[in-house]
Amino acid sequence: MSLKSRIEFEKAKSKSILNDLISTITYKSNYLLSFDEVKYLTGGNTFVYRGIQSIPLDNIKGSEGRYRDFDSYFFPKHEGIREKWENISDFMDSSENIPPISVYKIGDYYIVRDGNHRVSVARERGMKYIDAEVVEMITKFPIKELTEKELLLADGYNFFISETHFDKVFPNIHIRLTNPWGYIVLVDHINTYKYYKNQTLKKELCMEEVVKDWYQNLFLPVTKAIQKSKLIKFFPNRTIGDLYIWIMDHWHYLKENTKNPLITIEKAIEDFEKMVREEIISRKVKFFISLLLFPLKIIYKILRLIFR
Secondary structure (H helix, E strand, O other): OOHHHHHHHHHHHHHHHHHHHHHHHHOOOOEOEEHHHHHHHHOOOEEEEEEEEEEEHHHEEEEOOOOOOEEOOOOEOOHHHHHHHHHHHHHHHHOOOOOOEEEEEEOOEEEEEEOHHHHHHHHHOOOOEEEEEEEEEEOOOOOOOOOHHHHHHHHHHHHHHHHHOHHHHOOOOOOOOOOOHHHHHHHHHHHHHHHHHHHOOOOOOOHHHHHHHHHHHHHHHHHHHHHHHOHHHHOOOOOHHHHHHHHHHHHHHHHHHHOOOOOOHHHHHHHHHHHHHHHHHHHHHHHHHHHHHHHHHHHHHHHHHHOO
16 A cells, blocks of 8 residues: 555545534534435335446445445545555556446436445545446436435325325326425325315215326316415425415415305415515514614623723
C-alpha cells in the first residue's frame, strides 16, 4: 500500500467525521440506504438488465451489503475497511482497465451491488461519473428522489393499491401525495364511498368498480374544482392529491357544523381558501408588528443595563 493511498484514506475518513458533525447540527441523515429496505418499502420485484452505463456518482444513494461501512457520500466510516480501500486505490492508479461496478437502478438513482470501495475512492478523487453494470428495479410508485421520505411514500402507495386495486383499474395513473399517511386516508375515503354506494344499489359493487366510480365521479371533479380555484398556488410544495384530502375533510366539517348536507364542494373550496388567505394575512401582520417592536426591545434592554 502506497503512501498516497494511505493519505487518501485519511482524508476520506476525515470527511466522513465532518459529515457526521454537520449531520448532527442540521438533523440530516448521513447514512447510506440499505437495498433490502428499499426493496421492501418500494415493493420492487421486477428487474431489467440495462447493460454497462456511465452513471453519476452523486446519484448513488445506497449499498446492498456495505451500507454501514460508508457515509451518505461514500466516505469510509471506520478503520476496518482501510486495507481493502487502500488496495483499491493503488489498483486504480496502476491499471487503465478498471472493471465496472454493479448497481441497482431505482428511478434516476442507484444502489451498489458490488464495487463499494471503488465508488468511495472515486468520490475521494472528485470523479463525477463511474462505469457501472446496471440492473433496473421496476417499482409501482414512481421514485423522484431516493430518500427516506420517498420510500415511506412508496410504502404508503403500495398499501393504497393493495387495498383498492387502483393500479389495476388505472395502470397509467398515480395519485401522488406528500404525506404517507394520506394513502391510509384515501383508502378510508374509498371504503366509505363503497359503503354508501352499495346502500343505493341492489347488486353490491366490487372494489374495482367502486374505485373506478370514485375516481371518475368524485376525485376528478373535486380536483378539477380545486385547480379552477387556483387554491394550489398557496401550497407550492403540495400536490393536488393533498388538497383533495384537505378539501374533503373541510367539506365534511362544514356539513357537520352547519347542519347543512347540501353544501356544495365549490362552497367548501371557497371557505377553505378564505381561511388560508386570512391565515396568511394574520402571519404577515404578526411579522410586521414584530419588526416594529424589535428596535424598542433592544432600546429597553440597553436602558435596563444602563440603569441597573
